Amino acid sequence: MKNKFMIKFISSFVSFVMLGTISVFAVGWVDDGGGNWKYVNKDDQYVTNTIQASGDDKYYIDEDGYMVRDYILEDYNSSVYYFDEEGKMVRNTWVAVDQTQVYNQMDNPPSIYLYYFGSDGKAYKSSDGIIRKTIDGKKYLFNEYGQMLSGWINEQGERFNDIDNNESDPFDGFCYYAGDETDGVLREGWTAWEEGSTDDRYYQKQILWFYFDPHSNKKIQSSDAAVLLKRDINGKTYNFDNNGIMTEGWDAEALDPNNQDISVRAKKFFVDEGLDSGRMTKKEWYFAIPSKKQNLDDHEAEIKRWFYFSGAGDVFTSEMRKINNDYYVFDSTGIMKSGLCIVTKSGKKYVDTIDTESTDGKDFIISRHYVSKDGGTGKSLELFDSSTQLIYYFNEDETDTSTFGKRSTLKSKVAFGDDDYDFLAKSNGEYEGVKNNEFYQNGIKLKADKSIGFGLAFVGYSDSDSASSVDHTPSYNVPADDVASGVHSWAREDKNHAGVYSDFIVLNYEEAIAVGKYPVFYVIDKSGKKVNKAKSVKKDKLGNYWAIGTGDTLIGIYSVPVRYKNGWQFKSMLADSEKYKVDWINFGTLDGYGKTCRELRSNVTDEYRVDLTDSYAINFRFN
Numbered sequence: 001m002k003n004k005f006m007i008k009f010i011s012s013f014v015s016f017v018m019l020g021t022i023s024v025f026a027v028g029w030v031d032d033g034g035g036n037w038k039y040v041n042k043d044d045q046y047v048t049n050t051i052q053a054s055g056d057d058k059y060y061i062d063e064d065g066y067m068v069r070d071y072i073l074e075d076y077n078s079s080v081y082y083f084d085e086e087g088k089m090v091r092n093t094w095v096a097v098d099q100t101q102v103y104n105q106m107d108n109p110p111s112i113y114l115y116y117f118g119s120d121g122k123a124y125k126s127s128d129g130i131i132r133k134t135i136d137g138k139k140y141l142f143n144e145y146g147q148m149l150s151g152w153i154n155e156q157g158e159r160f161n162d163i164d165n166n167e168s169d170p171f172d173g174f175c176y177y178a179g180d181e182t183d184g185v186l187r188e189g190w191t192a193w194e195e196g197s198t199d200d201r202y203y204q205k206q207i208l209w210f211y212f213d214p215h216s217n218k219k220i221q222s223s224d225a226a227v228l229l230k231r232d233i234n235g236k237t238y239n240f241d242n243n244g245i246m247t248e249g250w251d252a253e254a255l256d257p258n259n260q261d262i263s264v265r266a267k268k269f270f271v272d273e274g275l276d277s278g279r280m281t282k283k284e285w286y287f288a289i290p291s292k293k294q295n296l297d298d299h300e301a302e303i304k305r306w307f308y309f310s311g312a313g314d315v316f317t318s319e320m321r322k323i324n325n326d327y328y329v330f331d332s333t334g335i336m337k338s339g340l341c342i343v344t345k346s347g348k349k350y351v352d353t354i355d356t357e358s359t360d361g362k363d364f365i366i367s368r369h370y371v372s373k374d375g376g377t378g379k380s381l382e383l384f385d386s387s388t389q390l391i392y393y394f395n396e397d398e399t400d401t402s403t404f405g406k407r408s409t410l411k412s413k414v415a416f417g418d419d420d421y422d423f424l425a426k427s428n429g430e431y432e433g434v435k436n437n438e439f440y441q442n443g444i445k446l447k448a449d450k451s452i453g454f455g456l457a458f459v460g461y462s463d464s465d466s467a468s469s470v471d472h473t474p475s476y477n478v479p480a481d482d483v484a485s486g487v488h489s490w491a492r493e494d495k496n497h498a499g500v501y502s503d504f505i506v507l508n509y510e511e512a513i514a515v516g517k518y519p520v521f522y523v524i525d526k527s528g529k530k531v532n533k534a535k536s537v538k539k540d541k542l543g544n545y546w547a548i549g550t551g552d553t554l555i556g557i558y559s560v561p562v563r564y565k566n567g568w569q570f571k572s573m574l575a576d577s578e579k580y581k582v583d584w585i586n587f588g589t590l591d592g593y594g595k596t597c598r599e600l601r602s603n604v605t606d607e608y609r610v611d612l613t614d615s616y617a618i619n620f621r622f623n
Contacts (some may be wrong), residue, residue, distance in 0.1 A: 029054070029067075037067040037087070051081070051089070058089040058121065072097060072115070080123035080146040082115060089121040106147070108161035110181035114148040116140070130157035132186070132217065139186040139217055141178060150181045169197050171243055175218045177210070186217040201256075202245065209246040209278060211238070219244035228254060230280070237280035237313065239270050248272040250291040267334070268313045281309040294333035306336040306405060320348040320392070320407070327407035329394055336405045338396045340414060340423065340443075342389050351389060352382065361416035365444045384442070390429030391443055411445070421445065422528070434459070437530045439522070447528040453540045454531070456521040456554055521554040 027042050039047045039054075039061055046065040051058050059067050060083050071083045072095075082095045097113045115123045116135055123146030124133045130141050130149065141149040143157045152160040152174035160170040171177070177187045193208040202208060210219045211233060221244035222229035228239040228251055239247045239254060247254035251268040269281050269288055285308050290298045298305060307315050308323055308330070315334030320327055320343050329341045329350050342351040354364075358371040372382040384391065393412045395403045407425075414423045422445040424431040430443030439446040439457040448455030523531040523538065523546055530552065531538065538546040548554060 032066075038065045039067070051075075059083065059087045060089070072102070078125075080115065080125060081121050082117055082123070090117050091119055091121050093117050102145075102147075106143070106159060108159045110150060112181060114150075114181070114184060115146050116142070116148065126157070129155075139188070140184050141176060141186060148178075148184045149176075150178045150184045152177055167198065169199060169243070170195075171208075171210070171219070171245075172199075175221075175244075177212065177219070187212045188214040188217055199243070201241075210244050211240070211246065226255065237282070238278050239268075239280070246270075246278045248278055249288070250294075252293065253291045267315050267317075269307065269309065269315070280313040281307075282313050283311050284309060290333065290335060294335065307334050308336065318350045319343075320350065327392075328405050329392070329407070338394045338398075338405050340391055340393055342384060342391055345388055345390055345429075354391075356414060356416045359416055360418045361421050361444065362418065364416065365441050365446070392425045392429060393423050393443070414444075422447075434530075437532070438528045439524060439530070445528045446524060448524050448526045450526045452542055453526060454538055454546055455524050457524055457530075459520050459522055462520050462553075522552060523548055523554050 027040055030038050030040055030046075032038060039052050039059070041047055047061045048065045049061065049063045051060050052067075060071065060073055060081070062068050067087045068083055069087045070085050073081045073083065075081070082090050082093075084090050093116070095115045095117065097115065099109045099111060099113055102113055116133070117123050124131065124140075124142045125146035126142060126144050128144060130143055130153070133140055133142060141153060141157070143149055149157060149159060152170040153176040154174045160174050171193065177191060178184050179187070187210075189212060191210045191212060193210060194206065197203075197205070197208060211231070212219050220229065220231050220240050222240055222242045225242040228241055228247060230237055230239055232238075239251060241247055241254065248270050249272045251270070254270070269286060271277050271279050271281060271286070272288065285306060287304045287306055289302050289304050292299045295305070297303075308321070308328065309315055316328075316330045317334045318330065318332045320329040320341075329337050329343060331337055331350055331353075337350070337353050340354040340356060342354065343349060344351060352372050354370045355372060356370075364370055370382055370384060393408050393414065395406050395408055395412075398404050409426060411422050411424045414421050423443045424435065424440055424445065425443050431440040432442070433440060439459070446455065446457050525531055531548065532552050533548055534550055534552050536548050538548065540546060546554065
């Protein structure tokens with residue numbers, strides 16, 4: 001017998017010899033007496049070097065005329081056969097062969113070779129490179145020698161070799177994966193790789209996911225290391241890099257986790273945890289750590305933020321959007337914002353979030369200034385432009401995910417740096433004016449100082465001191481510095497609100513009434529409600545007397561007791577010569593009009609802020 005498993009090449013002719021020691025009487029198999037079989041043909045000759053059919057089976061007769069057993073044979077057509085322990089040619093069968101007994105070995109041979117022999121007895125093999133075959137519903141790759149391939153395989157049929165590939169990742173440059181040498185089934189669909197990687201991109205990943213195309217069995221991968229490949233799989237979209245690894249998180253950082261170039265802005269996110277990991281987020285909220293390009297501080301601190309993704313998978317950015325019947329606002333990076341946010345009237349574009357912790361509430365009410373963290377230094381003073389911008393409140397309670405970030409049209413409590421304030425916004429922005437006998441400016445409800453007990457709110461002008469009719473929108477408040485020009489200077493524009501005609505302060509009471517315009521004030525209590533008490537006097541906690549006239553409007557604040565008798569009579573505890581002198585609160589101006597006049601007094605502290613003496617009044621403007 002020849003050594004088993006050695007591949008034998010069959011010549012194209014058959015030779016016939018006679019055994020001088022054996023008598024042949026019929027066609028068929030003959031035992032030489034030692035258990036070795038030969039075959040006699042019809043010419044009484046022994047067959048050599050051929051495949052001999054016998055019944056339903058076939059056998060191979062070697063050059064010495066003996067039937068072989070446990071033998072792999074390659075004929076002159078390069079077809080490969082295997083004859084089992086009984087000498088029969090196998091069909092539809094796997095055969096394992098030790099690598100030491102096959103001389104046409106691979107560069108990176110497995111410990112055993114697996115062959116599959118089809119219904120004609122021939123091994124599945126390629127004419128050049130590799131061939132893919134389906135066996136019992138599973139797909140395998142075979143090389144030109146008929147040997148099944150396993151592990152990571154490239155398109156040329158070469159297996160990954162740790163030495164030849166300099167300890168690089170086995171999936172780098174290899175497109176098929178067929179398990180280990182005892183498996184060989186070509187992977188298709190999702191496949192997990194838990195063997196790790198030498199690439200820094202994957203150092204935190206315990207499992208690397210690949211997707212092998214069910215039609216080609218090749219892994220899906222990008223052809224460009226700088227571009228991720230998006231592929232829809234079972235109705236969901238995934239990203240794959242140039243190694244074929246499914247990426248998670250922000251698309252830009254998936255290419256280079258260390259890249260901080262803000263010009264490459266991440267806009268799409270792929271779920272980074274859970275059973276649904278890797279799919280693109282679409283038409284949904286997702287709670288994720290911002291990328292380095294979105295918010296470096298949050299990224300490094302691993303603080304998660306809320307994002308909403310469109311049907312195309314892009315984050316909503318720089319706008320207020322309606323989502324499931326509620327409104328939310330997003331900054332330029334897509335992070336959902338909360339608190340007091342400014343948006344443009346046109347297009348509802350996000351402008352800024354008011355840093356209420358660093359903003360004095362009274363500053364905000366009176367001068368419309370606020371501190372913006374987006375100003376470079378983090379302390380820049382910004383000015384709200386009521387002509388082009390609106391203010392809304394978006395729920396700040398992060399513990400309630402059902403309401404967090406939603407725009408509120410109800411009264412909300414907002415904490416400024418100096419105190420808590422009630423804020424109210426309508427669908428068209430911050431509320432201005434009177435609602436349920438409460439007064440709002442820039443959305444903030446005005447309240448009296450609790451230490452005084454009463455405050456006042458400027459609501460407009462009347463054509464007479466009886467305040468029988470109040471003009472709440474004084475369009476005649478045209479600014480002018482030159483009284484001689486014919487335009488009265490009793491109402492002048494605050495220089496920080498150029499062109500905003502609703503933002504004026506009363507400069508001179510005498511000049512106002514000279515043209516028949518009387519400033520009108522209402523008295524408000526510590527809860528912010530208007531005091532509805534016509535023809536009455538209220539004493540505050542400082543001992544001053546607040547005289548309320550017809551229509552609930554304030555007539556004056558006095559330092560001496562007052563009473564109503566045949567009209568208003570003001571009694572003074574001063575000398576008789578000053579019996580009827582009234583101690584009005586005097587009004588000072590920004591630019592030298594600070595003469596004593598029968599009006600309200602304020603104390604100017606800087607160029608953009610008017611503080612009212614003893615905090616009697618909170619506002620001097622009304623939209």
